[in-house]
Amino acid sequence: MKFTVSSSTLLSLLATTGKVISNKNTLPILDYFLLELKGSELKVTTSDLETTLMGSIAVENVESEGSIAAPAKLMLDSLKEFPELPLTIDVNDTNWEIRINWKSGSLSIPGASPVSYPAVPTLSAEKKELKFDPETLAGGINKTIFATADDELRPVMNGIYINLSENAATFVGTDAHKLVKYESEGACEAVSSFILPKKPAALLKAVLQKEEKPVETAFDSKNAVFRLSTHTLVCRLIEGNYPNYNAVIPANNPNKVLVDRIELLNGIRRVAVCSNPTTNLIRMDIGGNKIDLTAQDIDFSVSANETIACSYEGQPVTIGFKSTFLVEILSNIETPTVVIELADSTRAGVFKPVYDDKQPSSTLMLLMPMMINA
Template identity: 55%
Template structure:
């Protein structure tokens, strides 16, 4: 079995799928790529059991067919050192010896039996759902929500993005119980209403792959796994089991206090003032009255404090409320509009942060942050 391939093209594909490989694999075979050659097509698979990434390349020059496991780190480290040039790979499927020929040399490594690589999960056709999702919708949905997912061993359902497919829109939700993001897109719909929880790691892998994608993504899922088919890649991942919390019930609806402020000025002010906040709590206080927002922080232990005022448009009663600055900065950095709208009801209920203007009509972004006790 042999083939010729461009060093940079192969490395580009391997770099994209190598991120799925865990540094602490329970099976030694998972430290390898699975190379499969058939009919001038090379298919390369990487997996950590929970998630599997598959890529394929069309080859002009190939002989034979078969599969073999190739050490991933060694191959990546080798390919990085080559300038762009054709490389010839020769495989001995009896001894699992691999020879790589360049313009000026030969490099020999030892692979493993490809049959030892775990079998791919198969879609349960009887219970499966299929939808074509625009690549930009999927990329935006993951990008806007991924930062709000939790790392909670006791509640694994919070450790992923809840994807809700409806007849009117596609909704992405993430929350860590302190902050919540709901991102809706009316330009993506499903014929049958369904939902699943996409784990954090495959979501992050998918986000990077979608940046290079130009076509709709075919999404299929059953009760255990999701299959994302891109033009050059396929991602298979095990879904998070369990029911996602009823997130709509925590979104306050009667918010009579409404503030509109320049997002960048708001962000930079919070960043400066938060330097003076208590390092354990990161508490900053807002005092809003008469089109003026006063942001303050203090650390009693070190006798330091900071106060800054910024102008805003405000409708509502005088209010004082506290938030964790690190969460607030995360949320503001994930809103793209030039102005942000903050809706508050009282100091004990969650505050909503919304873009003052949408990037486009089909988009609906809502970010929620729980307040902190000011006198704690």
Template identity: 50%
Template sequence: MKFVVSSTMLLSHLSVVSRVISSKNTLPILDNFLFKLEGNELEITASDLESTLTTKITLDNVMGDGSIAIPFKILIDTLKEFSEQPLTFEIDPGSLAVVIHSENGQFNIVGQPADDFPKPAELSPESKVSVKVAADVMLNGITKTIFATADDEMRPVMNGIFVELTAEGMTFVASDSHKLVRYRRKDVQVEEFSSFILPKKPANLLKSILVKETGSVNVEFDSKNARFTMSGYTLVCRLVEGEYPNYSAVIPVDNPNRMIIDRVDFYNSVRRVSIYSNAASNLIKLGLTSNQCEVSAQDLDFSVSAFERLNCDYQGDEMEIGFKSAFLVEILANLSSTEVVLSMSDPSRAGLIFPHQNENPDEDVLMLLMPMMIGA
């Protein structure tokens, strides 16, 4: 088994695939890449048992077929030190010897039997749901929501992104009980209702791959696993099992108090003023009047305080409401519109933050933030 491959091309593919590999693998074989050569196509796989990521490289100079597991760290560390050049891999399936020939030398590695590498999970043909989603839709859905996922061992369903498919569109939801994000796309439709909870690690893997994708993603899932097929990569992952809470029930409907404000000005002001907030509470106060929003914070322990006044369009009762500044900054950072709307009913109920005008008519972004008690 022999093939020639570009050093930089191989490194770029391995760098993406290696993100699956866990630093705490329970099986030694998982510290390897699985190389499978068939015809002129080299298939490379990495896995942590929960997620399996595969990529394919088309080669010109190939001899023989076969497969072998190669230690990931020594291979990646070696490739990082090469300038762009062709590398020749000679693999003996019997002795598991891997010889890499470069322009000026030779590198010897011992592989592992390919049969020891775990197979990716198969989806049930009877219960499998399939849908084609544009790469940018999938990327935006993950990017807009992943920051709001929880790290809750007691409620694992909250640690992933809830993806819901209906006749009206595709919805991505994430919440950590302090904040909630709902991202909807009307341009993705399916005939029957279906849903799944995507864990955080495969969501981050998809996010890193989808940045370079331009076509569509074939999404297939059943009750336990999902498969995402892209132009150069295939990701198979175990889904979070369980029922996601009824997120619609926590979104307040009647919100007569409404502020429209420049997002960047608001974001920068909150960041500056929050430096003066109490380190434990991170509380920032918004004082709202008809044409001004006063952003303020104080830390009585250190006798420091700050406030800034921003111009805004506010319709509603004069109000003072408190938020955790770190969460408010995160939400504003993950919106991309010029102006945002803060919609509220009263200082004790959740505030809704969303773009004043959606950049894409098929897009609907809603972010919810729970308030903090100002007198606490």
């Protein structure tokens, strides 16, 4: 196997696919890239047994085809030190030595036989297929991934729930304290649902940034495949029943706060410095077109308060929230103005972005309140 490739193109591909490689691999071969050369296309595969990411680039001056397992850390560390220049990679398929030659030098890296590299999972005959608009898929992942849990006891909450219906695709992430529901209008080719784990969702988020063509998606009860123009992601889905998220969204919220998102976010950050480090509780007294933010830590005799102007409809309300969750929610809304819908101090607050015009998608973020000690 011998070919010539641009150093930066190869590094970019290896850096992207290398994100799959886990620090705690059970098989030593999973610390390697699988490189396969067919014609003028170099395919790179990485896997952690749960998630597999494949990417490909075009190479030049192909003298011979072949495949090899190349050590990931050594390859990445070596390629990071090169400026943009052509590299000739020559693989000895007898002793699996990888020789990288360039204009003024060369280096040698020990590879391994590709035979023991795990095979990519295949889908069953009952698979469902559809095409995702890259913006819809990226939007759904971006909006919900921060709200997913890290809960070993409830694994279904460690991923993004994707529900496909006849008129919309719904993405949901929750950790039982906060919940995000992102809905994108448009008919889906497959009416079904699955739970996408956090790691492959984060990988998709990274590779979708430059994607323009529809993402070909197929899934069965255990695995899902996402085909992009230069990458293919195969991942094991989380099995189980997702909680009924609609049941926790309060239907009737008579109290509505319209407030500048950045002003509120910065106010919360300033006041939160004095909150109790265990609870991070911030008290919000809302009424008379203003929000009074208060935080205190009795143990250290520190407290802070700030008043923020808002437009308010409803009865005066006092409610407590965890400041770190408030910051997360407000940071993941992109509009300058946000509406907060409240019922009372014991029911969840609903946060929604305020747009000037009609949007093809809607975002709803929900945060459970905390008890305020009198």
